[in-house]
Amino acid sequence: MENFDIILALSRMALNGDEERVAHQIARLRNALNESAPDQAKKLEKLLERQKRRQDVAPMALEQMRGRRAGLQLPGETLSRSTPLPTDRETGAPLVRLLFPDDRDAPAPILGPELEAAIADQLMEWDRVEDLARMGVKPNMRCLLYGAPGVGKTLLARFIGRQLCLPIVEARLDGLVSSFLGTTARNIGALFDFADRYRCILFLDEFDAIAKARDDSQEVGEIKRVVNTLLQCLDGRNVQGFTLAATNHEHLLDPAVWRRFEARIRIPKPQSETRTAMLRRFLAPVQLSDSEMRMLVWLTEGMSGADLETLITGGKRYLVLHSKEIRRARVQGEPTQAVLLSALRRQATLNALLFDDYRHELLLRSDDALLDALIENAGLTQTEAARVLGVSQSTVSRRLRSHDQDGALQERTPQG
Ligand SMILES: Nc1ncnc2c1ncn2[C@@H]1O[C@H](COP(=O)(O)OP(=O)(O)OP(=O)(O)O)[C@@H](O)[C@H]1O
Ligand SMILES: [Mg+2]
Incomplete structure (x- = not known):
């Protein structure tokens, strides 16, 4: 056969x-x-x-864990959407926001294989409380997520909540810190009282706000009291429930607060493989060729997940706004290959800080240097580089040849 x-x-x-x-x-x-x-x-x-x-x-380990039921049994009353929320006594503003597991589902964060495996293990740990007890250990109940802005800390914390099938009591500590330090301590107390009463995950977002207040304030004694309140509340909560915190200024945290967390998970900026997965998610339903994808992944080095999302959202807007021209060019047989490049150039203009200085310069100032970089650093072949830049292969060869000649000329010209 x-x-x-x-x-x-x-x-x-x-x-x-x-x-x-x-x-x-x-x-x-x-x-x-x-x-x-x-x-x-x-x-x-x-x-x-x-x-x-x-x-x-859905390429990731975390995504595959969706929908499993956690066995984490916590004491306390059941939270409902009508449960009255604690408020700031001065302003009357609510101190927390409730998120329920069946609220609108955000997709799982994309974190890279090592980190995803670690988080998956952490989730499993909370699922196997009884097995752990037989070994005389408890699951870790306090987890600090830290890393640069926009890497997905808040997204991950909410994801963990959904995976454990528990409501999240979410408090942004920057909103909790009052100009009156006495009020701040009282707010922290009220927040923990509320979270300890119910079966929930307490999620303290922008956790560094307390530490920042310490640096900004002259009232050293008062601030100490606030930090002590926080420490006591964290210690008290250990028997009661599960606490997640997130910060992008981990160096500002008081060492005593830092020590309270058994898991301190650093969420790094995404590496190229992780960026590829993120870009695919944000790009859908737009599909790029393999060489366009490699160019995009190389140009986005150093960006966070949030940056990538901003870039791609802007790019999609560009596609919609210019769809007529692109279609017309296609019908008339004109080259339309460089659409991605044009969209990126527009984003580099509208949102200069998205790209690092070197890539920003390459995108906006110099075709030749971009061509060199795509071939030498992003690993594109001459043919691929020609296609993504929307020029002919012979133009690329000519440019490269003239670079070589320039280089040879410079070598021959005596310096100084
Ligand atoms: N790892 C990721 N996987 C998928 N999407 C991501 C990731 N990181 C960021 N994003 C996208 O960026 C948005 C913002 O991320 P998020 O608010 O979780 O970042 P953060 O680390 O909490 O930032 P900040 O420090 O500013 O609070 C997310 O809603 C998501 O759309
Ligand atoms: Mg956040």
Whole structure:
């Protein structure tokens, strides 16, 4: 039977449950059928495309954990949407916001394999309280998330809440810190009293606000009292419930507060693989070619998840606003390959701080330098670079040749 070796390999991979290799064997079969049975090859191609789209949308370990029920049993009353919230006595503003597990679902954060595995373990830990008790240990009940702005700390904290199927009592500490320090201590007390009474996760966002108040204030004694209140409340809460905190100024935290958290999880800026997954999520339903994606991933180095989202949202707006021109050019047979580049240039103009200085300069000032960088640093071939820049291959070769000549000329010209 023709192609039996591929079918054999495919069957073996399928039985081993190795999805990636199964896809590879299907691609081999498609290639083998391309000439002799193009219709069948096309069907296989469709299957592969569908699979790829599915992976693009949900590639992470955390996503696969959705919907599992946590076994974390906490004491306390049940929170409902009508439960009266604690308020600031001076202003009457509520001190917390309630989020319920069945509230609108945000997608799981994309964090990179190592961190996702660690968070998945942490979730499992809270699911296996009894097994842990047999070993004489308790699950960790206090978790501090820290990292640069926009890396997904708030998103992760809310995700953990949903995974544990518990309502989240969310308090932004910057809103809780009053100009009257006495009021601040009272607000902290009221917040913890509320959270301790109910079965919930307490999430303290912008956790550094307390520490900042300490630096800003002259009233050293008063601030000490506020920090002490916080420490006591955190200690008291350990037996009662689960606490998450997030900050992007971890260095400002009082060492005693820092020590109260058994897990201190740093959320880094996304590396290139993680950026690829994020970009795919934000780009959907827009699809980019492989070389466009590599250019985009390289140009977005140093950006947070929030930056990537801002960039792509802006890019989509650009696509909509310019869709007529793009379509017209396509109909008239003009090149439209550089749409991504034009969209990026527009974003670099509207939102200069998104890109680092070097990449910003490359995007806005110099075609030649961008071309060099794409080939030398982003790993594009000359053909790919020509396509993403919307120029012909011969233009690229000419430019590169003239660079070489310039370089040779400079070497020959005596300096000084
Ligand atoms: N790791 C991520 N995975 C997916 N989306 C992300 C990620 N990080 C950021 N985003 C996107 O950026 C938005 C803002 O992220 P989020 O508010 O969680 O950041 P943060 O770390 O809490 O920032 P800040 O320090 O400013 O409070 C998210 O709602 C999400 O759309
Ligand atoms: Mg946040």
